[in-house]
Amino acid sequence: MAAPFVQPVAPAPAVAPPLFGVVFVGKSFPIPEQAWTRIDATHWVLDVCTQVLPTYWELKELTLFLTQPNILDPSLALGLYLKIGNSNEWLYRGCVHQGHPAELVPLQWPSGEQDAVYPAPGAVQIGVSVEPAAEIVNKEGSKLAAREEFAKLVGVDLxxxxxxxxxxxxxxxxxxxxxxxxxxxxxxxxKYRKDPDFLARDKEKL
Structure with missing residues (x-):
């Protein structure tokens, strides 16, 4: 019996791989770039309460990662930010680049804005931005200084x-x-699990 005729299958059109993804540690599967809202060519936003978890304060840290080698120009980096409530300020939390393709990022939600009831859509957002690597270096320096200050406050508390x-x-x-x-x-x-910012407030009492 002759072999059945097999209709050749046309190759699928090439699809660009996602640039980045995140995983909320212990709380989510990987969330690729395509699941985010793209604002423009260099900015993406994720609505935390509708796409991840309404009780956003239970999200303590996430991993930001590039999806494959050489997907980002060496002169660029991805910065991760968060915004909560009515504030227009995006707070820097961490970055990745070709030399450092993944980063575990503590979220450290700002205090004073938490809503015990589920916040409205759009009230809690995480943003990713493509930026010159040189600018990210300055932000990383500020973050290091903040960590040093935190270590000092821990020592004073002890x-x-x-x-x-x-x-x-x-x-x-x-x-x-x-x-x-x-x-x-x-x-x-x-105390830290209930309020990650308690040391900053206690600082004024020292």
Whole structure:
């Protein structure tokens, strides 16, 4: 019996691969560029509450990544930003480029804007922007300075906690319980999970 005739299949038209994608750690599957709203040739926006999770404050961090090698010009980088509530300010959070194709980004939602009820569509957004790599370097420097300030505030918080155990002066030394560090860390974790910005507000009290 003759072999059945097989109709040749025309090749599918080439489709440009997505430039980037994100994964909200522990909360989402990969969300490629095509799922975002493209504002123009260099800007994309994702509506967090409608496309990811209404309780956006449960999203603690995401991974931003380029989808393949050499997909972005070496002189460019992708910056990731977030905006919440009625503010017009986009807050920088991290970047990727050809030499650093993936980044784990803490979201650190601004305090004071959180709505205990589900926010309206468009109230919480994440943006990605194509920018000159040189400009992103300056923003990364500012972020590093913020991390250094955060580390200093953590140290001050620990010292104040240790100091609370001191009842009588013993020269220049603090006398604390053996489990004081564990107790402080549990306390710090609980406060940070509820309000990542509590140290910034406590700074004014120091």
């Amino acid at each position: 010292f104040r906690f240790m100091e609370s155990f001191q009842k009588t002066a013993v020269g220049d030394h603090l006398v604390v319980p053996a489990n004081a560090l564990d107790r402080w860390f549990l306390r710090f974790q609980e």
